[in-house]
Amino acid sequence: MPTKLEIARYWGSIDASFCEDTEELSCFACGYFYSGRYDKTPEKIPLQKAHIIPDSCGGKNEVSNLVLLCPMCHREAPMINDRDSFLKWIKARPHFYLQRQNSLLVELNNYGIELSKFADITCADFSLFLQNLRHETSLHADFEGLGGGRIPMSTMAALLAKYQHLLPIKGCLKNNSMANDLQQNLW
Structure with missing residues (x-):
């Protein structure tokens, strides 16, 4: 072999x-x-x-x-x-990250979340959002052999549904208060 x-x-x-x-x-x-x-x-x-x-x-x-x-x-x-x-x-075959993105879109749709609302969210914003919510999540074991645990897309969608009011909304000016808002409301 x-x-x-x-x-x-x-x-x-x-x-x-x-x-x-x-x-x-x-x-x-x-x-x-x-x-x-x-x-x-x-x-x-x-x-x-x-x-x-x-x-x-x-x-x-x-x-x-x-x-x-x-x-x-x-x-x-x-x-x-x-x-x-x-x-x-x-x-x-779609790239792994495109597959994950599509999975998240399906899960967001399951929660009835309007995607256009979050069009201006940057990866940094979303990453900070998830970091500040880590106390509310759990990782799934690695059943697919991809290495390490992962946050399921359904968990991300559920967090967005629950806390979407804390994220910057399309059309609104972004400011540095998002991190403060997240920390005050979630910690």
């Missing part, structure tokens, strides 16, 4: 979009990478070796038939005897 580094180098030489950096391996399908959470030794990064043509359909354990996928993409990868379909699926 080829090593993860051998698989990454093989695909990087064929198409750089599969593996842009063999020093920082990421999922070939969604781009998820493990940043500083693991030793950067390729074999220790929890990407999985996935067969393009499943071994149950005669696929070989060769670099040309293996890709590196995160556990979530590996679970959802097509299991068919069709190399072109598999590679097309990899290329079309």
Whole structure:
């Protein structure tokens, strides 16, 4: 069985979009990478070796038939005897962060939150918002093998629904009082 580094180098030489950096391996399908959470030794990064043509359909354990996928993409990868379909699926798979964003949008919709209202919120604002609410949240265990616990999108949506009055609203001038308001109201 080829090593993860051998698989990454093989695909990087064929198409750089599969593996842009063999020093920082990421999922070939969604781009998820493990940043500083693991030793950067390729074999220790929890990407999985996935067969393009499943071994149950005669696929070989060769670099040309293996890709590196995160556990979530590996679970959802097509299991068919069709190399072109598999590679097309990899290329079309939305980036991990886009998947998370879409999941948040679905959850916000479930709470009936009007998205246009928050159009001016910056990532820094949202990050501060979540940091100040950490006492009201709990992390889900890592069931997907992505490393560490994560705040579910449903939790983020529930917090936005509960405390949306503390966030800057579109059309209003932003000021530095948001941090003070959050700390006074939530701590």
